[in-house]
Amino acid sequence: MEKILIVEDDNSLSQLLEFQLKYAHYDTFITSSGEEAIELVKKNNYNLIILDIMLLDKNGIDVCREIRTFSEVPIIMLTAKDSINDKISAFDAGTDDYLTKPFEFAELLARIKANTKKFHNSDIKILSHQGITIFLETYRAERDGIELNLTKKELKILQLLLENKGKVISKEEIIDKLWKGIYEENNNIVSVYINYLRNKVDKNFSEKLIENVRGIGYIIR
DSSP, X not given: OOEXXXXXXXXXXXXXXXXXXXXXXXXXXXXXXXXXXXXXXXHSOOSEEEEOSBOSSSBHHHHHHHHTTTOOXXXXXXXXXXXXXHHHHHHHHTOSEEEESSOOHHHHHHHHHHHHHHHHHOOOOEEEETTEXXXXXXXXXXXXXXXXXXXXXXXXXXXXXXXXXXXXXXXXXXXXXXXXXXXXXXXXXXXXXXXXXXXXXXXXXXXOOOEEETTTEEEOO
């Protein structure tokens, strides 16, 4: 039975989620504390975390960011905060999905199934191409043995390019996969992150790997 950690300070909601998820054949664990959630994730293997932003002791985005330093467990933010800035902050911190309250349980359940399935299918631990190596379990990347010191978002973009090597990846596709489409009106954020990435991946090397296909997107051949 898959295990889900619910991090929610609204006791009535957490109990309702526990009841509904148990009926859907999930094993559930509840905490209202962000600090306790971090410790629980360190000590236990959960299949997914449902995480509120507005916790009593710690901001949920900070909890997500800290969990991402040691675990890739899928995280769904479940929160009343619905501004674009909140969503951007959550995705930049490493959340996999974002659902605003009020919500339908059927939608939450569908998102749980999609995220746990994706996590189970990602059994490749190392990506390597053209001297670049990404260690997916430890969120590290090297080029020719030199540590690149990428942020999580930079690493995710590099991972996307390597997984699709030889194929042009559009800005829109990067936004859809890494920001869940929340920058639909302005995709300049991708150019900004690609610039960050190039400064770390290509700047100190004679061969430049990340190519710009003008008007379309980016490619690593």
